[in-house]
Amino acid sequence: MIRAFRATLKQHGIRYARFAPLYIALAIIAAVSNILSVQATGNMTQAAAEAGADMMGFLLALAVAGGINALAEGVSALLRQRFFAKALHTIRHTFAHRLLRMPYKDFAGKNSGEGASLFTNDVPQAAAFATVQVLSQLSQLTTLAVSVVFMAFINWWLTLAYFAFFPLLAALQAKISMPIGQKSLIASERRAEFNAVVADALQNPLTIKAYGLEAAVERRYDISYMRYYDTMCQYVKTLAGLALAGVCATVLPTFALFIAAAAVVISGGMTLSAFIALTIISGPVASWLTMFAQEMAHIQQASASAIRILDYAPKAPDTDSATVRIQASSKEAVIFDNVSFGYGEGENIFESATFSVEKGTVTAMAGPSGCGKSTALKLMLGLYEPDEGRVALSSANVTYVPQDCCLLPVTIQENIVCGLPLDEAKLLLACENAGICDFVQSLPEGLESVLAESAANVSGGQKQRIAMARAFYRDADTLLLDEATSALDPATEKGVLEAFHHYVKSNGKTAVVVAHRQTVLDMADRVIFLAKGGAQA
Numbered sequence: 001m002i003r004a005f006r007a008t009l010k011q012h013g014i015r016y017a018r019f020a021p022l023y024i025a026l027a028i029i030a031a032v033s034n035i036l037s038v039q040a041t042g043n044m045t046q047a048a049a050e051a052g053a054d055m056m057g058f059l060l061a062l063a064v065a066g067g068i069n070a071l072a073e074g075v076s077a078l079l080r081q082r083f084f085a086k087a088l089h090t091i092r093h094t095f096a097h098r099l100l101r102m103p104y105k106d107f108a109g110k111n112s113g114e115g116a117s118l119f120t121n122d123v124p125q126a127a128a129f130a131t132v133q134v135l136s137q138l139s140q141l142t143t144l145a146v147s148v149v150f151m152a153f154i155n156w157w158l159t160l161a162y163f164a165f166f167p168l169l170a171a172l173q174a175k176i177s178m179p180i181g182q183k184s185l186i187a188s189e190r191r192a193e194f195n196a197v198v199a200d201a202l203q204n205p206l207t208i209k210a211y212g213l214e215a216a217v218e219r220r221y222d223i224s225y226m227r228y229y230d231t232m233c234q235y236v237k238t239l240a241g242l243a244l245a246g247v248c249a250t251v252l253p254t255f256a257l258f259i260a261a262a263a264v265v266i267s268g269g270m271t272l273s274a275f276i277a278l279t280i281i282s283g284p285v286a287s288w289l290t291m292f293a294q295e296m297a298h299i300q301q302a303s304a305s306a307i308r309i310l311d312y313a314p315k316a317p318d319t320d321s322a323t324v325r326i327q328a329s330s331k332e333a334v335i336f337d338n339v340s341f342g343y344g345e346g347e348n349i350f351e352s353a354t355f356s357v358e359k360g361t362v363t364a365m366a367g368p369s370g371c372g373k374s375t376a377l378k379l380m381l382g383l384y385e386p387d388e389g390r391v392a393l394s395s396a397n398v399t400y401v402p403q404d405c406c407l408l409p410v411t412i413q414e415n416i417v418c419g420l421p422l423d424e425a426k427l428l429l430a431c432e433n434a435g436i437c438d439f440v441q442s443l444p445e446g447l448e449s450v451l452a453e454s455a456a457n458v459s460g461g462q463k464q465r466i467a468m469a470r471a472f473y474r475d476a477d478t479l480l481l482d483e484a485t486s487a488l489d490p491a492t493e494k495g496v497l498e499a500f501h502h503y504v505k506s507n508g509k510t511a512v513v514v515a516h517r518q519t520v521l522d523m524a525d526r527v528i529f530l531a532k533g534g535a536q537a
Contacts, residue, residue: 114192364524405467
């Protein structure tokens with residue numbers, strides 16, 4: 001797990017070189033000033049026991065040491081928070097970047113609830129451990145080292161006896177903390193499960209209400225949440241045991257030190273000021289041992305988060321497309337050459353399928369449901385790589401309109417332009433070809449109208465026409481349409497298809513259209529019938 005966490009830090013560019021030296025220096029200053037404060041307190045107590053002693057110098061030393069300690073602690077806290085903010089930004093940015101650039105075959109199967117859980121829980125936890133907690137532990141270790149030197153200077157054999165228990169107690173805490181990482185990983189997975197149920201409910205309220213699925217969704221949530229709850233109970237039980245071990249590790253050595261040091265003072269082997277200093281300074285040391293138990297838990301939790309981050313979004317490959325390019329002199333725009341493909345285990349969808357699409361034509365693909373029409377388009381896009389054979393396109397400039405077109409919760413104009421430079425004349429022509437001008441003009445804000453999440457404030461046909469306008473605006477060499485007009489009424493579909501056919505023919509484009517309707521098949525220059533395993537023109 002530690003290797004996984006270190007890999008996460010390395011992949012996300014978290015470096016300590018700039019912060020660590022300054023932070024260690026501040027920790028040393030804080031530790032030394034704290035010891036000086038303790039020494040001044042002990043001397044004041046000793047002086048108070050002696051009649052006529054002047055305490056002004058001790059008070060001044062105590063004030064100066066306290067001020068230095070407060071300043072060093074404040075700067076250290078500022079450094080921790082700045083480093084945390086930078087690390088959180090870096091990890092989130094890099095995680096999102098890799099997530100978006102993952103191969104489609106990996107991205108499509110991801111659990112949305114798990115992704116949300118990673119962003120809201122695991123990424124901040126990993127960033128916090130990599131910065132705030134690591135630097136805090138570095139400060140604790142520095143304070144520990146300075147304190148040990150000071151305690152040994154007061155009485156070396158008491159210090160040695162005090163620390164004799166530490167290795168055993170630390171080993172006990174490490175042993176207890178071992179299951180925390182695995183339990184934290186399981187708890188995160190269980191949390192992602194019930195988050196996914198909530199996400200499904202929020203994304204599909206119409207289906208739930210129309211079919212009266214409230215009780216069924218509640219049962220799903222209750223089952224998934226109780227699994228998470230049971231896992232968390234086991235997790236908390238382990239943490240409680242670790243906390244108890246930490247308390248014992250603190251109380252027992254400190255109590256023994258207090259008794260032994262008191263005996264030495266009574267026998268005249270140590271002054272009262274040295275006794276006070278020794279017992280006070282042992283406090284940060286005991287605190288470190290308590291913190292050690294907590295840090296063991298944090299390390300296990302952060303390692304589990306690192307594993308989830310690496311498993312969910314591994315480093316993206318250098319290339320996203322699995323297609324190859326046809327020579328420009330070729331007459332074909334698309335070539336399927338002995339292509340075999342299947343989704344994991346089971347029977348292949350394509351078995352040595354071979355066909356081609358000529359440039360400047362409209363080619364329709366028809367066949368029964370499940371024969372591979374949509375899969376063929378995804379192979380052309382390079383979203384999947386064939387198991388055997390090759391899929392080749394003449395141009396990398398390809399646009400795609402899927403069955404369930406995705407519109408973003410931004411303006412209609414932004415959905416159509418979709419990241420390209422704005423060309424108003426081109427935008428108007430795209431809207432005309434898609435037949436959405438009347439619809440857009442009927443809206444108070446026109447093209448500046450903002451769509452709701454999942455485009456819930458427009459109809460299915462309007463969504464498809466906006467997606468068609470996006471395809472027209474991109475002016476791609478090859479257009480791939482997957483039942484892109486299935487939600488349109490016959491009259492509207494006829495107008496859109498005529499505009500589409502004219503656009504393809506007059507601009508020398510190539511189109512591959514998946515369809516069931518006869519109107520779309522009649523528009524095509526050629527129809528390829530897909531059957532189980534192959535294709536026939």
